[in-house]
Amino acid sequence: MTDVRVAGVGLTRFGSHADRAGRDLFATAAERAFADAGVPRGDVEELNYGNYMGALAEHQGHQAPLMAEAAGVRCPATRYESACASAGVAVREAVRTVAAGDADVALAGGMERMTNLPTDEVTEGLAMAADDLFEVRSGVTFPGAYALMATAYFDAYGGERRDLAHIASKNHANALPNEYAQYRREVSVDEAMDAPPVAEPLHLYDACPITDGASALVIVSAEYAAEHDVDAPVAVTGTGQGTDRMALADREHLARTPAADDAAEAAYATTGVGPDDVDVAEVHDCFTIAEVLATESLGLFEAGEGIGAAREGVTTADGDLPVNLSGGLKAKGHPVGATGGSQIAELTRLLRGDHPNSEHVPDAEVGVAHNAGGTVASAVVHVLEVAE
Amino acid sequence: MTDVRVAGVGLTRFGSHADRAGRDLFATAAERAFADAGVPRGDVEELNYGNYMGALAEHQGHQAPLMAEAAGVRCPATRYESACASAGVAVREAVRTVAAGDADVALAGGMERMTNLPTDEVTEGLAMAADDLFEVRSGVTFPGAYALMATAYFDAYGGERRDLAHIASKNHANALPNEYAQYRREVSVDEAMDAPPVAEPLHLYDACPITDGASALVIVSAEYAAEHDVDAPVAVTGTGQGTDRMALADREHLARTPAADDAAEAAYATTGVGPDDVDVAEVHDCFTIAEVLATESLGLFEAGEGIGAAREGVTTADGDLPVNLSGGLKAKGHPVGATGGSQIAELTRLLRGDHPNSEHVPDAEVGVAHNAGGTVASAVVHVLEVAE
Numbered sequence: 194m195t196d197v198r199v200a201g202v203g204l205t206r207f208g209s210h211a212d213r214a215g216r217d218l219f220a221t222a223a224e225r226a227f228a229d230a231g232v233p234r235g236d237v238e239e240l241n242y243g244n245y246m247g248a249l250a251e252h253q254g255h256q257a258p259l260m261a262e263a264a265g266v267r268c269p270a271t272r273y274e275s276a277c278a279s280a281g282v283a284v285r286e287a288v289r290t291v292a293a294g295d296a297d298v299a300l301a302g303g304m305e306r307m308t309n310l311p312t313d314e315v316t317e318g319l320a321m322a323a324d325d326l327f328e329v330r331s332g333v334t335f336p337g338a339y340a341l342m343a344t345a346y347f348d349a350y351g352g353e354r355r356d357l358a359h360i361a362s363k364n365h366a367n368a369l370p371n372e373y374a375q376y377r378r379e380v381s382v383d384e385a386m387d388a389p390p391v392a393e394p395l396h397l398y399d400a401c402p403i404t405d406g407a408s409a410l411v412i413v414s415a416e417y418a419a420e421h422d423v424d425a426p427v428a429v430t431g432t433g434q435g436t437d438r439m440a441l442a443d444r445e446h447l448a449r450t451p452a453a454d455d456a457a458e459a460a461y462a463t464t465g466v467g468p469d470d471v472d473v474a475e476v477h478d479c480f481t482i483a484e485v486l487a488t489e490s491l492g493l494f495e496a497g498e499g500i501g502a503a504r505e506g507v508t509t510a511d512g513d514l515p516v517n518l519s520g521g522l523k524a525k526g527h528p529v530g531a532t533g534g535s536q537i538a539e540l541t542r543l544l545r546g547d548h549p550n551s552e553h554v555p556d557a558e559v560g561v562a563h564n565a566g567g568t569v570a571s572a573v574v575h576v577l578e579v580a581e
Numbered sequence: 582m583t584d585v586r587v588a589g590v591g592l593t594r595f596g597s598h599a600d601r602a603g604r605d606l607f608a609t610a611a612e613r614a615f616a617d618a619g620v621p622r623g624d625v626e627e628l629n630y631g632n633y634m635g636a637l638a639e640h641q642g643h644q645a646p647l648m649a650e651a652a653g654v655r656c657p658a659t660r661y662e663s664a665c666a667s668a669g670v671a672v673r674e675a676v677r678t679v680a681a682g683d684a685d686v687a688l689a690g691g692m693e694r695m696t697n698l699p700t701d702e703v704t705e706g707l708a709m710a711a712d713d714l715f716e717v718r719s720g721v722t723f724p725g726a727y728a729l730m731a732t733a734y735f736d737a738y739g740g741e742r743r744d745l746a747h748i749a750s751k752n753h754a755n756a757l758p759n760e761y762a763q764y765r766r767e768v769s770v771d772e773a774m775d776a777p778p779v780a781e782p783l784h785l786y787d788a789c790p791i792t793d794g795a796s797a798l799v800i801v802s803a804e805y806a807a808e809h810d811v812d813a814p815v816a817v818t819g820t821g822q823g824t825d826r827m828a829l830a831d832r833e834h835l836a837r838t839p840a841a842d843d844a845a846e847a848a849y850a851t852t853g854v855g856p857d858d859v860d861v862a863e864v865h866d867c868f869t870i871a872e873v874l875a876t877e878s879l880g881l882f883e884a885g886e887g888i889g890a891a892r893e894g895v896t897t898a899d900g901d902l903p904v905n906l907s908g909g910l911k912a913k914g915h916p917v918g919a920t921g922g923s924q925i926a927e928l929t930r931l932l933r934g935d936h937p938n939s940e941h942v943p944d945a946e947v948g949v950a951h952n953a954g955g956t957v958a959s960a961v962v963h964v965l966e967v968a969e
Contacts, residue, residue: 214714240824248636252717254709255664258827258958269822269844270959271670272662276643282659286674293681321642326602329640434657436628439646456657570646571658 196415198425201230202538207406207526208375209308216263219304222407223264230411238296240270241287243279243303244530246318276322281533281564281573297417302409302534322567324440340392343482345447350497356504357481358385361398368520370549375526399481404526408534431576433459453490453572460574468492472557475536477565478521510553518550533564584803586813589618590926595794595914596763597696604651607692610795611652618799626684628658629675631667631691632918634706664710669921669952669961675800685805690797690922710955712828728780731870733835738885744892745869746773749786756908758937763914787869792914796922819964821847841878841960848962856880860945863924865953866909898941906938921952
């Protein structure tokens with residue numbers, strides 16, 4: 194496998210951009226990524242782009258050519274849709290393309306607009322990531338689905354609402370210095386506990402918000418970086434993807450996410466590192482319980498021990514293994530089709546030492562990103578390492 | 582590049598399946614592909630799946646995990662959306678994955694349901710493949726867009742409505758023996774000429790129909806085929822993809838399709854063959870004029886000469902270079918997200934000699950497939966060759 198590097202990252206602020214077209218958001222992210230990379234647009238050989246619900250939000254399918262225009266590149270451009278893992282899959286394809294030697298430079302990322310829709314339409318749109326015939330028509334939406342998963346987890350391994358509140362509070366704290374975060378305000382554990390219920394045992398601060406935003410990454414081969422004097426110290430050493438049954442009713446265990454297990458196993462397999470080597474992680478905390486499940490699938494904690502780690506502060510900024518230093522989906526925000534790219538961007542900044550939260554992980558050399566679709570029927574995991 | 586083979590192909594009948602769920606259609610196509618290939622489902626390492634408007638037609642995003650279930654495979658599963666080229670892109674990814682040695686067996690294809698929607702909603706859904714801000718809101722839908730392209734072609738190179746009617750009549754004749762075709766009835770040139778106008782110069786028989794259907798292909802490495810005694814005589818020797826500006830107003834020339842030029846150039850580049858070696862072609866005739874543009878982009882005819890070739894019968898079943906022996910999108914039908922896979926399936930059958938129209942190309946060794954998205958803002962080209 195060719196040595197694959199992240200040459201540059203670009204993000205819009207996450208939040209409400211209801212008055213900006215999707216192509217405009219992606220143009221901003223791409224412009225920042227090219228500026229960060231110092232790579233000319235003309236060198237890009239492929240655009241891998243994630244978007245989930247553009248058909249509903251902007252009456253716009255076939256977005257990849259539009260985003261190529263917006264980014265100022267002319268090359269094969271493809272849209273990937275894997276629900277909330279859309280950008281993770283897009284980044285994965287860019288990594289695989291460069292790894293295979295099919296391209297030296299790829300642009301990857303994603304975009305989502307959501308806040309321009311009425312809230313009930315957003316909820317309906319998100320529900321499309323579950324099984325329409327056997328879940329949605331029975332009334333399942335995502336807060337309810339993840340509530341079932343949280344309940345199953347508590348039943349199997351113990352834990353309680355207050356443990357999840359620690360995760361919400363932690364991620365809000367992490368988002369405070371992040372210039373791209375949607376919510377930059379503290380939420381105490383007690384405040385999270387006192388918030389109104391959404392679907393028991395999940396309350397308001399257990400859920401990520403509705404967010405607009407875009408992410409872009411310039412992915413290059415190490416050879417290209419060396420030849421063109423591009424500073425790209427962070428390598429993508431592993432990529433993995435997994436798939437599970439779609440409907441919760443068809444799963445063996447609601448408190449396990451085997452798609453993410455598979456993705457993690459495949460991602461670690463091509464690296465010289467394992468879970469014990471991970472210094473920092475960005476994981477898919479669409480709900481607080483999802484962060485617990487993610488850290489266990491990544492092997493950072495044993496099954497059933499992720500909740501205790503959260504309770505005991507192991508995953509806080511100053512804990513042994515900081516998780517979601519960006520603020521996570523919870524506080525940084527979750528523009529569905531952009532999120533997977535944002536995670537890699539944030540990890541890259543953390544590993545380079547230029548993230549506002551880098552001070553908490555000054556010696557970090559190995560990072561892992563976990564992006565999930567639906568109730569983790571899809572999962573993508575990437576391993577990033579400081580290469581030089 | 583690893584030697585990549587088509588081990589098996591599966592199609593549903595194209596037409597109206599308004600009462601069948603999308604997963605059901607894909608299950609049928611996949612079942613037929615596995616039966617044709619003689620490859621066990623458990624060997625599949627990746628599913629590459631195309632779908633365009635499932636969010637509108639079935640309120641179902643995140644379709645790839647559902648389709649993995651329907652096909653009976655458990656592996657990374659991804660949905661690709663590139664408008665009417667969605668399945669072409671999906672097949673391309675499967676080919677690249679096997680070519681790169683990342684997998685020995687991939688399942689690729691696509692599905693679309695359209696006839697369950699009211700016709701005006703289908704038209705609106707298809708329009709999402711154009712630029713919503715700068716085309717659709719000005720009233721452009723696809724018949725109008727392709728009418729502009731036909732007018733530009735006639736202005737630049739000559740030709741007239743009757744030439745296009747020859748293409749409609751030819752493709753309807755080709756569909757007659759095809760068990761998967763939506764329309765199996767003859768349409769004479771005069772009948773096509775007498776049909777009501779849709780958007781001048783295009784009349785009813787210049788347009789493809791609204792279609793439901795699914796396609797599936799089992800793509801394997803030649804090494805896997807040899808080791809497992811799988812009969813896979815057709816190789817995919819070239820794959821290419823191109824992208825153009827989305828809006829017609831931003832293009833230099835409405836009668837050229839540079840995205841397809843780029844895709845064809847890239848596809849031929851890895852092969853030992855060129856346009857002069859092509860024995861049979863399946864091209865994206867969403868409108869009759871599109872077939873002309875496609876054959877020119879593929880290099881089968883010089884710019885401006887495709888229309889004459891159509892008029893003179895060069896591309897008929899018994900002509901020098903049969904185009905769309907399947908019946909094409911025009912008569913076989915166009916289930917948008919399945920079409921690109923169907924083209925490869927039909928070409929494979931033609932090259933293996935087991936297509937109902939194989940008698941017209943008994944010595945065919947080289948086939949080319951051309952799949953386009955929107956007004957060819959996206960294009961994918963594949964070269965297939967008889968390998969043994």
